[in-house]
Amino acid sequence: MKDFKSILADLDQGKFSPIYFLVGEKETFFVDLIANKIEQTVLSEEEKAFNQSILYGKDVSIEDVIGQAKQYPMMAEHRVVIVREAQELMKTIESLSSYVEQPQQSTILVFCVKYKKMDGRLKVTKLLKKDAIYFETKPLYDNQVPQWISETLSASGYSIAPKASEMLVEFLGNNLSLIYKELEKLQYVIPRSTKITPELIEENIGISKDFNSFELNKAIGIKDEVKAQQIVSYFAQNPKHHPLPLTIATLNSFFNKLLRYHALKDKSQYSASKTLGVSPYFVKDYSFAAQKYSMKKSSQAIALIREVDMKSKGVKANQISSGDLLKELLVKLMR
Template sequence: MDDVKKLVTDINNKNLAPIYLLMGEEAYYIDKISDYIEANVLAEEEKGFNQMVLYGRDVTIEDIVGNAKRFPMMADKQVVIVKEAQDLWRTIEKLVDYAKNPQPSTVLVLCYKYKTVDKRKALYKAINKAGVVFESKKFYDNQVPDWIRRTLSTKGYKITPKASLMLVEFLGTDLSKINNELEKLQIVLPQGTEISPSHVEENIGISKDYNNFELRKAIGSRDDIKAFKIVNYFGDNPKDNPMVVTVSLLFSFFSQLLQLHGMTDKSPRNITSALRVNPYFVSEYLDAARNFPMRKVSGIIATIREFDLKSKGVNANAVPQKDLLKELVVRILN
């Protein structure tokens, strides 16, 4: 992210703001920036007297202001980091007076995770004027594989598209969780390795053959035998393969197929851009579009919606999810 690079560059150049508000749904970059400030603003010999880490659940706004107004000892700056600042959401606006006139010799860092400070209120405006506001937005599913690729590239690794999508399917869009698993792979695999589905299966425990992307591929190519093998596997391992995730992915897939049918330009490049899919999977979508005409796709989407409700207990009469999923796949393929 360009904003992160700029922040790091400014910190390295000692172009420091008196107050940083790091906020947003994605905690990964909030932690990374906070850790970077903690590690790099002060020299090691300065940290003992001039660096303090506070936690929102343990302090008041008055505590934060009191610490921020102290002068550094035998150093030009002091650093005050408030982690889990979102725990102060009821009183955070009381920080506005300090934010309007922050101590120049203090670097105050507020780590406000999983939510944002109200941008309409005075505190946000004051910090945005006197310091730096960084908003860490949640990644969309289709953005995460590229983030994985770029993250690994900086460490000297590559990854196949399928392997990265396996990680996203299993771990979601939580970048911290994904990064933890990537670090495990980097420990066991030599630099320069292209991480494959087999590497992911062997070291993280995600099946390369029985996952939602393989189910999507099997359905799209009308490979009934493979589709039902995967469905049976899901039914036997429901904790690792919740039906709600499978239904959501199938709904997204057939919605994209409907969009594909309506496109006049069906070149791989245009499909990649319009559907926001990895070029690696374009052939699967074209294959599925040939196997499922537009009218059929419209009916399938209605069927998926019906089974989404049933999976949540609506008009399902306590039918096991394994049986519901089998019936859904039968309806799609017939």
Template structure:
């Protein structure tokens, strides 16, 4: 089942006896667990029918014993096993999964790992229609912009493509961090607002003028003055503009320019699909490709690799990150 399917069922009060939630992305695991914790039982019912166990402090037999208890003055009892990846002999849980108690909702948080599909536990979960097995996969950086748009749409907001990319570049793929920042916007802005760079700067603190996205545009346009203003700002604000993610973003940018050079069908839709960007940004890559032919693009990528190593101390003893970035941008643009 997908995350949306699970949440929809829960909202419709369709409960399963077992939710085995595993994978590298804790955000969705926490969301499902918290929804069950906060919505299935009343506060009065929780007094006798709600328990949280931790993998480090529990053994699997104790978990099974808790799951086999009947609820008291309620239709359900909830047992949440957190840090399940730390518990010993978790495969033994398969004996319970084969025939779980219908009045128990057992929620297992198996974070940052996935079950071995060859094990009895996975086979038991997969076979039992009363068990939900959900793998929460870490999102790729390229998936984040669409997820931001989707999240805001669910809340009744929209966002322009440039602002989406700005957030994605600065917040990375930590969904919990992204949601915290997006919720700041939804609190202060009225519903149906189309979020733009000004909203982001005012409420989240990401400058609309001095950011890696504007740096990419300056480099693409061969606007030396604008590029210098931005990298000087970065040099003075290294805590907010660390050189390593800046180089990483520029590396991705030039990699897509190189891909653009070798796309035969240069139509907007095909380019967007091939290099993995919004159609809105295809014109930017087209311009960059005109200013940086394939040879210059390969040279820029080589420089970015070299300065990535220097920024991490390789063949660099004393040059400050700000000075390294200035050197790098000068060499790319000249």
């Protein structure tokens, strides 16, 4: 089973398969990316009028799809048939088996299956994995997204600072579609070969380079109470972009990783980065924090964070605001 990079590389080189079966049970970005690449690049605009069909699973049957796929191209080398929302055809997907065994070589047939998983026991699934380009995308974990951002930008001639990548992940999560759209905006306004910095992210996307969870972790780690309180106040004024549950989760993650850092025998940048699942750029934050928080204090910090989490949900608390809860937590953590 090929990965998306290999598939895209083959498409760029004009190496096409008669069938692409793209499955995204939880992450659909790569399904759309590959399908859109085929839709936009295989045929010229003139050829598309007679040789490209975009079908929707809820409107057609497998027989309709096969009928379209068996047609010959007109004044073009290929015919392209893309079936979007193909998950709607899963009840009758076994009927595709005979076509998979003998596909029309001049047709590029693309199935886009979203939010469903193929049954590996089916004959058609086994045939697709054996004779077609079968691609099943898996969601990236948050700590894998910065690397993906870097690789995506590198392919377009850009580079990005580690902190800038982390800012995007904090603001947009691991929603690759949203991140990709923001990267496209950046590439539209920033010249190629530019290194994308936190300042450029702040200027063009509106994410603060100074008031974010990573800066809060850093301030807490070095016990800079003034800076930490400034960031918390900013969060309280911007609850939409900095909801309390997300801040609590980030702080909890920071101190859990700090505990793991304490336990490391090899605290070199590369080893610690790999074990903690963070960019090498952020290892120094854990090194500094380890000097301020022992393993015992790190464990106590986690207990305090969990206590605030419970209070935020109404347990043993009388409608305390998010900002006040965080300010109370900072005092307990850093004094």
